Amino acid sequence: MILYIMCFFLFLVGVYGAITKRDLIKIILAIGIMGYSVNLFLVLLAYRTGALVPILKKGLNIPASMMVDPIPQALVLTSIVIELGITALMAALAIRIYQKYGTFDITKIRRLQG
Amino acid sequence: MIIGSIACLEIKNILSSIITIGVVGLGLSLAFLFLGAPDLALVQFVFEILCVIILIRAFAKRSIEVRALRRDVPETIIAIVILASIFVLSIFAFKDLPSFGKPIVRVAERYLAQAGVETGSQNIVTAVILNYRVYDTLGEVTVLFTAILGAVTILRKTGRKKRHAE
Numbered sequence: 277m278i279l280y281i282m283c284f285f286l287f288l289v290g291v292y293g294a295i296t297k298r299d300l301i302k303i304i305l306a307i308g309i310m311g312y313s314v315n316l317f318l319v320l321l322a323y324r325t326g327a328l329v330p331i332l333k334k335g336l337n338i339p340a341s342m343m344v345d346p347i348p349q350a351l352v353l354t355s356i357v358i359e360l361g362i363t364a365l366m367a368a369l370a371i372r373i374y375q376k377y378g379t380f381d382i383t384k385i386r387r388l389q390g
Numbered sequence: 391m392i393i394g395s396i397a398c399l400e401i402k403n404i405l406s407s408i409i410t411i412g413v414v415g416l417g418l419s420l421a422f423l424f425l426g427a428p429d430l431a432l433v434q435f436v437f438e439i440l441c442v443i444i445l446i447r448a449f450a451k452r453s454i455e456v457r458a459l460r461r462d463v464p465e466t467i468i469a470i471v472i473l474a475s476i477f478v479l480s481i482f483a484f485k486d487l488p489s490f491g492k493p494i495v496r497v498a499e500r501y502l503a504q505a506g507v508e509t510g511s512q513n514i515v516t517a518v519i520l521n522y523r524v525y526d527t528l529g530e531v532t533v534l535f536t537a538i539l540g541a542v543t544i545l546r547k548t549g550r551k552k553r554h555a556e
Contacts, residue, residue, distance in 0.1 A: 277487070284480050299404075301408075301445070319427055319430065329427070343514070344426035350515050358530060363441055365538075370448070
């Protein structure tokens with residue numbers, strides 16, 4: 277359980293960064309950290325003590341109860357790839373904002389509206 | 391990893407901050423490796439490298455501006471207090487989860503037992519991605535395509551018309 281709590285703490289670090297930082301890049305990185313922690317949490321849920329990687333080998337019959345749960349792994353794989361897309365999109369938006377306003381500071385961006 | 395991420399958010403220099411998040415991601419990749427997910431470790435590794443490259447390419451030159459971002463002390467304190475209370479409450483929530491190392495696997499047991507026969511794939515994660523949940527993968531590819539399309543559209547130099555410009 278301590279691992280879950282540490283993982284949640286990582287998530288909260290991400291939330292903290294996203295709500296208190298004023299730098300757009302820092303906010304992007306904070307959202308990335310939140311994504312990491314969620315992925316880590318799902319994989320932690322799937323882990324089974326002393327279990328093996330879910331790969332079948334010929335001539336070697338591993339009972340199903342000796343393998344790690346494959347479903348969260350498959351979904352986290354999807355999630356990681358999507359995170360890459362999200363990061364690229366946010367970076368593109370931030371660059372565009374920088375071109376328009378000349379700063380990454382979100383408070384200044386708000387003032388320059390219009 | 392926690393230390394790394396806190397450092398990542400607090401470091402003033404943007405370049406070292408990005409590099410620190412790269413370190414955090416590589417640590418995550420190692421964690422996946424130890425948790426019995428080699429596929430994930432590989433994907434996370436590649437993702438991390440790509441992510442760091444994209445971010446450095448995007449921001450390294452632009453962050454030369456002087457960063458004299460003053461921080462609001464009251465805001466920060468309020469945020470920390472609220473997050474700490476959420477953290478304390480979450481400890482009660484985590485008590486209800488199955489303890490670490492003993493997951494509840496119902497669907498996965500069937501997959502683990504049948505995947506080799508039904509799909510002919512040796513790697514069950516691949517079997518799940520490409521056979522049982524193939525629509526998820528299709529959706530994932532769609533999302534990725536849309537995101538990259540959006541990024542390209544946003545970064546395009548010449549807008550078509552004025553109303554599309556922003």
